[in-house]
Amino acid sequence: MNKLTAPIRKAIIPAAGFGTRLFPATKAVKKELLPIIDGQGRVKPTILAIVEEAISAGIEEVAIIVQPGECHLFESFLKAPLNPHHYNKLSPENKAYSEYLQELGEKITLLIQEVQEGYGHAVFCAKDWVSDEPFLLFLGDHVYLSDTELSCASQLVEVYNRVGKSTVALTVTPGEEIYHCGCVTGNWQNYEDILSLTQVCEKPDLDYARKHLKVEGLTGDRFLTVFGIYALTPTIFDFLEANIRNNLREKGEFQLTTSLEQVRQAEGMYGYQIKGRCFDTGMPDAYYQTFIEFRQG
Numbered sequence: 001m002n003k004l005t006a007p008i009r010k011a012i013i014p015a016a017g018f019g020t021r022l023f024p025a026t027k028a029v030k031k032e033l034l035p036i037i038d039g040q041g042r043v044k045p046t047i048l049a050i051v052e053e054a055i056s057a058g059i060e061e062v063a064i065i066v067q068p069g070e071c072h073l074f075e076s077f078l079k080a081p082l083n084p085h086h087y088n089k090l091s092p093e094n095k096a097y098s099e100y101l102q103e104l105g106e107k108i109t110l111l112i113q114e115v116q117e118g119y120g121h122a123v124f125c126a127k128d129w130v131s132d133e134p135f136l137l138f139l140g141d142h143v144y145l146s147d148t149e150l151s152c153a154s155q156l157v158e159v160y161n162r163v164g165k166s167t168v169a170l171t172v173t174p175g176e177e178i179y180h181c182g183c184v185t186g187n188w189q190n191y192e193d194i195l196s197l198t199q200v201c202e203k204p205d206l207d208y209a210r211k212h213l214k215v216e217g218l219t220g221d222r223f224l225t226v227f228g229i230y231a232l233t234p235t236i237f238d239f240l241e242a243n244i245r246n247n248l249r250e251k252g253e254f255q256l257t258t259s260l261e262q263v264r265q266a267e268g269m270y271g272y273q274i275k276g277r278c279f280d281t282g283m284p285d286a287y288y289q290t291f292i293e294f295r296q297g
Helices: 046-056 071-078 092-105 119-124 152-163 175-180 206-212 235-245 256-267 284-296
Strands: 010-014 035-037 043-045 061-066 108-112 135-138 142-146 167-174 182-188 194-202 222-232 270-273 276-280
Touching (some): 010 119, 046 061, 046 135, 046 152, 061 071, 071 108, 119 235, 119 256, 142 222, 142 284, 152 167, 152 276, 167 194, 194 256, 222 276
Parallel strands (some): 061 108, 167 270
Antiparallel strands (some): 035 043, 167 222, 194 270
């Protein structure tokens, strides 16, 4: 295990999608700005919960990938101060939180994805900003609750620091749901909940998963799927760039999973079964469930 791994200081959150599954609400409000309620009863946009998850893991800088013409939507929340008239109406607690948001905004950079051509393409838009550093990557519509004192992102960073290679956060998913998930298989290491990956597969069907993606210890139709957080080395950008240059698409888009599998083959990759839960706010029923379970903590 590599104990001299460069520290992860940066995080990327792609937020340039339209949110088709939440239409027509997303005609009025960006998917990432739809509200949730946290365990303290604070109503906040989803994107804030993701940024706070990143900061909990020691992240110093966060890049949010947005569509052209939408910077002002995120700037008005994350960077613009509240006007004095509204600020003076806040409780002392919320005044302090407003100031905290201003400090948080200083850590955020907005990057433009000129054309929406897939999750992998969105990540590639941050290549120059990331430079030659490892980074955390989050889905733009997932929020997380840890079952331990360490946040979910902190758990992943801790494992990355131990193994010194790209590491994917994982969760157990029943077979009937894996058709819309990234799925992995591999071999358990002599370290708790760490898997040396032997395949990364995008949205497999159940028959394929039964034949190729079983993992020791998971009985029945249960598989390890992507949790929504990745700790990645900058090598991923080399493969993303090559795939974009050569127009290698899957289902019409540049997928991240394709490049993850290439990184795995080139330098190895690990998975870690997170002690916690993730909530997909990008689907109506899951978004509704998030209101209940995320609020309960």
